[in-house]
Amino acid sequence: MRRINLKKANVARADTIRYINRQIVLNFIREKEPISRAEISHETALQRSTVSLIVDELRTRGLIYEIEGESTGGRPPTLLRLRAGASMAIGVDIGTAQTTMAVADLAGRVVDKEKFETDPDVRATFRRVVSGVQKFIRMHQNIEGIGVCVPGLVDPETATALFIPHFKWRNWPLASDLSQATGLSVTVDNDANAAALAEMWLGRPEIRDVRDFILVLVEEGLGTGIIFDGQVYQGVAGAAGEFGHMTIGKGAPVACAAGSEECWEAFASERATLARYRQHRPEFSEITFLQLIDKAFAQDEAAKEALLETAYYLGLGISNLTKGLSPEAVILAGDIARSWPLISGELRSTLAANTICSGLPLAPVFASTLGDDTRLMGALSLVLARKFASVVPA
Numbered sequence: 001m002r003r004i005n006l007k008k009a010n011v012a013r014a015d016t017i018r019y020i021n022r023q024i025v026l027n028f029i030r031e032k033e034p035i036s037r038a039e040i041s042h043e044t045a046l047q048r049s050t051v052s053l054i055v056d057e058l059r060t061r062g063l064i065y066e067i068e069g070e071s072t073g074g075r076p077p078t079l080l081r082l083r084a085g086a087s088m089a090i091g092v093d094i095g096t097a098q099t100t101m102a103v104a105d106l107a108g109r110v111v112d113k114e115k116f117e118t119d120p121d122v123r124a125t126f127r128r129v130v131s132g133v134q135k136f137i138r139m140h141q142n143i144e145g146i147g148v149c150v151p152g153l154v155d156p157e158t159a160t161a162l163f164i165p166h167f168k169w170r171n172w173p174l175a176s177d178l179s180q181a182t183g184l185s186v187t188v189d190n191d192a193n194a195a196a197l198a199e200m201w202l203g204r205p206e207i208r209d210v211r212d213f214i215l216v217l218v219e220e221g222l223g224t225g226i227i228f229d230g231q232v233y234q235g236v237a238g239a240a241g242e243f244g245h246m247t248i249g250k251g252a253p254v255a256c257a258a259g260s261e262e263c264w265e266a267f268a269s270e271r272a273t274l275a276r277y278r279q280h281r282p283e284f285s286e287i288t289f290l291q292l293i294d295k296a297f298a299q300d301e302a303a304k305e306a307l308l309e310t311a312y313y314l315g316l317g318i319s320n321l322t323k324g325l326s327p328e329a330v331i332l333a334g335d336i337a338r339s340w341p342l343i344s345g346e347l348r349s350t351l352a353a354n355t356i357c358s359g360l361p362l363a364p365v366f367a368s369t370l371g372d373d374t375r376l377m378g379a380l381s382l383v384l385a386r387k388f389a390s391v392v393p394a
């Protein structure tokens with residue numbers, strides 16, 4: 001699902017030329033709609049006649065439609081728009097606490113959504129997912145496929161969930177089970193990879209134009225999604241991005257999912273932050289991470305301190321990643337993004353203090369702009385991005 005580089009989208013020379021050009025034109029319309037044929041031609045350096053041919057094809061397939069633009073004196077220009085309802089996707093975000101399911105159109109707009117508490121019994125959770133999907137299928141048309149993200153390791157070849165640490169689920173053939181139960185094609189990936197894909201396809205413009213970035217997903221654990229040259233870097237058996245288990249120090253407040261107290265996750269995850277807070281406020285042992293953030297905004301000093309220490313460790317880890325991979329940007333995602341105004345200063349100063357040499361440009365760090373549902377948008381992107389990355393030859 002490599003995203004075409006729109007900035008260098010001159011003309012491909014291989015047999016795939018038509019296919020790639022179609023992808024370029026469709027993505028231009030998606031990102032810049034409403035847009036005229038002339039503008040597409042001007043910006044992509046594709047010939048007018050080529051653009052017209054592709055536009056006709058995309059219209060015939062119902063993916064785009066024409067509208068009349070504002071007249072500036074003469075004949076009003078004809079502009080092109082994406083027909084967002086032409087195909088729909090189902091996204092399933094299986095989280096450690098909640099599972100969120102949604103239907104979205106081609107533009108990533110959610111039109112239906114439901115949530116339930118994830119059952120530690122994998123069969124019970126699966127049954128809820130299947131009945132949710134079946135309900136969506138009854139209520140919505142043009143559903144092309146299902147994208148599922150899980151908080152664990154996924155084999156990209158078989159789309160089997162190899163290991164979900166929180167529930168100790170192992171070797172769950174999720175894609176084939178769900179596809180069999182629903183009759184739809186199913187794509188499965190790790191939640192951090194999926195979230196990174198969502199940022200690339202549906203994120204704000206300053207991220208969409210970035211070819212190399214790292215998404216750090218802070219949740220109960222900590223995972224990263226690496227986008228390398230416009231696609232998710234999977235590594236062997238899909239196990240890339242497990243930076244949550246790089247060694248960062250000793251004596252973390254909690255153990256990581258694998259039992260170590262030296263991993264990044266053990267210092268910077270939600271569990272680590274909550275554990276730090278509880279050391280000072282044992283009376284609030286039951287609060288959630290979001291409640292801790294609320295307390296920090298309400299000037300609870302212990303909550304602020306716990307978050308700032310997490311920000312420091314996030315900064316340390318991110319500085320290690322940027323030294324090794326030199327990305328154009330880093331995105332922080334998960335509920336922690338809500339605390340951005342509180343933590344960004346500490347995070348940035350830790351990064352500045354840990355560069356190889358002063359003067360080296362620092363990769364900007366952003367909070368995710370996909371809101372509270374970064375992972376759900378990730379699950380949806382597993383279907384939507386495929387649609388844009390491969391406008392299937394006619």
Ligand SMILES: [Zn+2]
Nearest residue numbers: 245256258263
């Ligand atoms: Zn670990």
